[in-house]
Amino acid sequence: MFAVRTKFVTKTEVVLRTVYTALEKGLAVIGPTQVAEELGVSKSTAQKMLNELSKAGYGVYVPKKGLVLNERGKMEARAAVRMHRLIECLLADLGVEDFCKEAEKIGMVAGSSLVDALEARYGDREFCPCGKRIPEVKK
Ligand SMILES: [Zn+2]
Numbered sequence: 819m820f821a822v823r824t825k826f827v828t829k830t831e832v833v834l835r836t837v838y839t840a841l842e843k844g845l846a847v848i849g850p851t852q853v854a855e856e857l858g859v860s861k862s863t864a865q866k867m868l869n870e871l872s873k874a875g876y877g878v879y880v881p882k883k884g885l886v887l888n889e890r891g892k893m894e895a896r897a898a899v900r901m902h903r904l905i906e907c908l909l910a911d912l913g914v915e916d917f918c919k920e921a922e923k924i925g926m927v928a929g930s931s932l933v934d935a936l937e938a939r940y941g942d943r944e945f946c947p948c949g950k951r952i953p954e955v956k957k
Contacts, residue, residue, distance in 0.1 A: 830874070831898045831925070832857065833867045837887060838895035838953075849884035896953040901925055903946035903953075904936040910947035917947060 836856045840848040853864035872879035876891030887895060905924050909917035924932075946952055 830867075830871065832922075833871060834876070834891070834895040834898045835902060837868075837871070837885060837891075838899045841887070841892070841895070842951075847880065847884045847886050852884075893955065897955045900953050900955050901928065901933065901936075903950060904933075904940045904943075906946045906948065907940040907943055907952075908936060 833853060836853055837848045839856075840852060845852075848868070850861050850864040850868060853859070853868060854861045857864065859867075868885040869879050871877060871885055871887075871891065875888075876894060877885050877887040879885050902921055902925050905921040905928065906917050909920050909924075914920055940952075943952055
């Protein structure tokens with residue numbers, strides 16, 4: 819898990835999570851417009867982000883359409899989403915009101931021992947506190 823985490827700069831993880839959320843909704847391709855809206859960045863920044871994911875080997879960027887994740891990309895996206903939702907579980911347990919926003923910040927600095935502890939405590943949960951499914955990640 820730690821190796822998976824450290825490969826990413828923060829932005830990449832956030833973008834991957836956005837792409838994963840689109841996949842959950844049944845979209846196979848995610849375009850810059852959607853990422854721009856989701857993350858509050860400009861369309862050109864969003865396009866750059868998606869291109870970077872494709873260059874990093876997580877999928878194919880189809881011009882004028884968007885990014886299609888490959889198996890590796892899907893795996894990394896699931897790992898990023900899983901981490902976020904496990905942190906949410908912890909924060910909700912602690913009674914933190916704004917657990918999603920806080921989980922976002924903690925996720926950016928979390929290291930392997932926190933990830934391991936979260937897996938030990940919440941690893942068998944199916945849903946995060948907002949009711950979204952926590953994706954499985956094959957080890
Ligand atoms: Zn959640």
